[in-house]
Amino acid sequence: MRRSSEVLLSSTLHDPRGVFLETLPKVTVKVLENYAGWVINTTKSTNPNVKQQIKSYWNQGLFFSETDPKNTVASDPIENDHLFLLNKTLKLSKRLNLRKIQYTDGDRIIVAAKYYPRDFQDIATMATSIDKELSYLNFRRSGEDYLTHHPPLVQTELEFNRLYSEVFGINLDIGSTAHVFSTDVLEAVTSRSSQMEPVSFPHPKWLLIAKEMGARINSVETLNVLTFETPEQFREEAEQYVLDNFVARVIPTENGVFHFPLRKEDLTRKYSLLQQVYMRTLGLKSTISPKEWDNRFRTEQQYLELLRNHLHIFNFDRNQEDAFKKELEDVLISLANRRQIILKSLPSEPKLE
Known part of the structure; x- marks a missing residue:
């Protein structure tokens, strides 16, 4: 097993059903x-067999972590999990004499390494390219990968990605959950985060803290590795649906369009097919779920308010800062209206065909 990289990978993982055991x-x-x-911080409800499996690889470079309930550093439980993981990863990086750390959600890593090994290798190489001091890299989803996600995410992330990109002066993808830090930036993130307002998914905080300390912030677009990852957690249900129903795969040829029945093995061979089956079955539930939309709108609001509250770190002139504040306030008003309209239009319980 080759481990010549300078980068320590850090992930959170939520797997209550144990779907990733195999x-x-x-x-x-x-x-x-x-x-x-690779440091993995599992949620409390993650399947015990998954936790044990991670622990069994400790001598090969896989490190288990689980948030200590007695050691709360952030009021929001999701942010607290992230900070606990980052603190543990930072301590481990010093022990291993590593000065570059990448955070990416665990289920994204699993999908990327399983289905897109070459693209996965590419992002690992890009992660090594950052400097060992005052350096931050944001991985962006390609437009195609972004649009594989379900509508509540796609519709609510557009505006805050646009506004953060506008304020920072570079294209950013806040919701990609894929960031690389030099350890000095990560130290600032772990010490400064709890002093700021709570945010469930804290990735925009990390960028603001990096900016505040004068780090060099860059961003690069990726392919495939940050595609919609949730369908992999429901592979078994999608495969059963294919077995129980005629699900056609449309293939254009010189002689016209042909409809071939999908087979169970097709979902393993091509991940995009699994995504399509998921979105027409279980994924439909989240698409029309009031709870899912409300959670996404709440995250959007948190991110926009966070940016508004910390515009001063960019040292804009007064007119420019006022213009950004007005735009943010207008977007927040629009968000509240969109939230009300969409939530009213959704059924209380999704109905699947």
């Missing part, structure tokens, strides 16, 4: 071929 060992091999190590 995949995790193979993925771990691929991850450790490209990173110096």
Whole structure:
């Protein structure tokens, strides 16, 4: 197993049903071929067998972490999980003499390493390119990968990605959950985050803290590795649906369009097919779920208010800062209206065909 990378990978993982038990060992091999190590912080409700499996790889470079309920550093539980993980990763990086750390959600890593190994290797290489001091890299989803996600995410992330990009002066993808830091930036993130307003998914905080301390912030577009990851968690249900129903795959040819029945193995061979089956079955539930839309709108509001409250760190002139504040206030008003209209239009319970 080759581990020549300068980058320590850090992920949160939520797997209460144990759906990654079979995949995790193979993925771990691929991850450790490209990173110096992998720290995984599991949620409290993650399947005990998954936790035990991670622990069993400790001597190969896979490190288990679980948030200590007695050690609360942030009032929001999701942010608290992230900060606990980052603190643990930072301590481990010092022990291993590593000065570059990448955070990416665990389920994204699993999908990327399993289905897109070459593209996964590419982002690992890009992660090594950052400097060892005052350096921050944001990985962006391609337009195609962004649009594979379900509508509540697509519709609510557009505006805050646009506004953060406008204020920072570079294209950013806040919701990609894929960021690389030099350890000095990560130290600032872990010490400064709890002093700021709580945010459930804290990635925009990290960028603002990096900006505040004068770090060099860059962003690069990726392919495939940050595609919609949730369908992999429901592979078994999607495969059963294909077995129980005629699901056609449309293939254009010189002689016209042909409809071929999907087979179970097709969903393993091509991940985009699994995504399509998921979105017409279980994914439909989240698409028309009032709770899902409300959660996404709440995240959008948190991110926009966070940016508005910290515009002063950009040292804009008075007119420019006032213009940004007005635009943010207008977007927040529009958000509240969109939220009300969409939530009123949704059924209380989704109805699947």
